[in-house]
Amino acid sequence: MEKIKINTEFIKLDQLLKYANAVEGGGMAKNVILDGMVKVNGEVVLQRGKKLRDGDIVKYNNEEYIISTEEK
Template identity: 65%
Template sequence: MEKIQITTEYIKLDQLLKWANVVGSGSDAKHVITEEMVKVNGEIETRRGKKIRVGDIVEFEGKKIEVIA
């Protein structure tokens, strides 16, 4: 599992996918999120502005990303 550190209260889901280099652009992030290809804490998430906080786990194409402080 990859760990991504944030220094703010939260990061938006689309920004996290770009930051973790899982997608190449914001439009790519929007596409995979709206196509129900991304899970947050085991549940499909379709809101690209979803606030991801420390302790959340994001899954995409078999890759898991844990957000740490």
């Protein structure tokens, strides 16, 4: 599981996929989310603007990413 550190209150799902280099760009992020290929905390999410906060776990393409804020 890869820890993704953010210094804001939240990060949007499509931005996270780009930030973590899980996808090549915004268009690809949109497509994999809308195709139901991304899970957040174990559930398929189809909203690319879904706000992810500290402790959320994203799974895509057999990789897991956990969101972490700087305060911890």
